Amino acid sequence: MASNLYIVWNESNCLGIPIIDEQHRGIVSIINSYYSFVHEGRGEKIIVPTLMGLLHFTSVHFLVEEELIAAAGYPHMEQHVTLHRALMKRTKAIAQEASTNIDTDMKALAFLKEWWLTHINKEDRQYAPFVLDQAGRNGIAGRRA
Numbered sequence: 130m131a132s133n134l135y136i137v138w139n140e141s142n143c144l145g146i147p148i149i150d151e152q153h154r155g156i157v158s159i160i161n162s163y164y165s166f167v168h169e170g171r172g173e174k175i176i177v178p179t180l181m182g183l184l185h186f187t188s189v190h191f192l193v194e195e196e197l198i199a200a201a202g203y204p205h206m207e208q209h210v211t212l213h214r215a216l217m218k219r220t221k222a223i224a225q226e227a228s229t230n231i232d233t234d235m236k237a238l239a240f241l242k243e244w245w246l247t248h249i250n251k252e253d254r255q256y257a258p259f260v261l262d263q264a265g266r267n268g269i270a271g272r273r274a
């Protein structure tokens with residue numbers, strides 16, 4: 130069993146927006162499960178549902194994020210949504226081509242790790258102040274508990 134995590138969540142990955150931070154951690158958790166199953170040599174029976182879970186949760190997360198940044202009047206919404214659409218397309222392809230070939234899976238894992246860490250720490254970080262400002266104006270800290 131692979132006891133090491135593929136992506137170690139660090140508090141520095143947090144944007145300070147509770148619902149978004151929690152969902153990002155959820156995505157990292159699913160990617161870590163995928164990694165663990167690949168290393169255990171688990172077959173499509175578990176890898177395919179894991180990738181379908183990643184696909185569905187990513188789509189939920191993007192819907193939530195896009196609603197939040199639209200409400201906050203984020204000026205680069207269109208570019209951000211374009212990045213989301215491209216990732217959804219790639220995640221769908223990964224889920225459809227789910228493989229038990231370790232080389233193929235490791236390439237997909239490396240792509241997911243790089244994409245998500247870059248997205249969270251660069252692109253998402255750019256909208257965070259707009260969402261936090263709007264939350265402040267509405268008298269709430271981040272999102273409702």
Ligand SMILES: [Fe+2]
Pocket residue numbers: 194209213248252253
């Ligand atoms: Fe995003």
